[in-house]
Amino acid sequence: MKTIRRALVAVGLAGLVAAVLRARGTGGTPPTAGGWRELSGPELQ
């Protein structure tokens, strides 16, 4: 019973940390699609 309680607390804490990181994280989602575009105009200023 004690082991199960500890496991539930650990899972709960991990979920809490994950939720905070998910909400406050600033890294964004890595690009999964796209393509190359020639640098010109404002990008060369």
Next chain:
Amino acid sequence: MKVAICGVGATGTRLARQLVSSPAVEQVELRDERHDHLAAVVASLGPRARIADVPLDAPTDADVVVLAADAGLHLGAARRFLGAGVAVVSVGDDLGEAQGLLELDAEARERGVPVVVGAGFGPGLTCVLATHAAARFDEVHEIHVAKVGTGGPACARQHHRALARSATDWRGSWVRRPGGSGRELCWFPDPIGGQDCYRAELADPALLVPAFPGVQRVTARVGATRRDRLTARLPMLWPTHPEGGPGAVRVEVRGRRGGASDVVVLGAMDRPAVAAGAVAALAVLWIGDGRIGAGAGGLAGRVDPVDFLTALRSRGVRAAAFQGSAVAEPA
């Protein structure tokens, strides 16, 4: 301005062609041990080019010397020319030579002479792209360079050697990793596309780290096939193409801007010898204009990247940015 070019291979020839068409250059002196080839190149370049039938590192009255010969000759020649007060541009990409050339910095500053190390496609254009990408960040954390393709036969031999030797990456300190390890699928500008790239003994990290104080990771990889990896430690088994094929470079810069982590990927696709010739020619012309100051170093942090890329664009070498989106487009 008078310019001497030591080594008239695929890159040296392209460089000479760019220089003889520049109004600022009065004369281009060409040196090479292959006399017939040298004569043919000079004949094709017109009256501004002339043969110098002397050893590659013999004294010259040129204002700038470009070292475009095989790896192994650059450091000794650069020392001699620097000792005579002549500006030096090295198109080589051998790590040991690049490190040796960087050690000439104190002497070059003392003499007031510019020494540009690695003024080619990679390193060279890669250093300029890294500087341009880094300008978009508040803090630069990581720079990852990859290149694929070779210029002429000398470049192909260097590529072959590099794959068999240890890579020297920066992770807060220099870390050596086995050449041919660390496979990573890198996407280059079209039509090159995706290529497996591996660690190799490349000079880019040695040139980039001094230009970006505080950077945490700098790595360089080179595109190779399984056959390249398998035969890297053997003598070259197949003859190389005299002009090389299409190649590409790619620079990925990671850091923080506006309080968020971000990544910028820039690249370019061209024949490596053509692009290297254009980069080296611009470096020579900018030295003549006083736009590259005294000291020894790569192009990163020494040239205005916007002006340099704009000038390269007018010479046909076009940089590109990878624009990614987080959500895959529907099929």
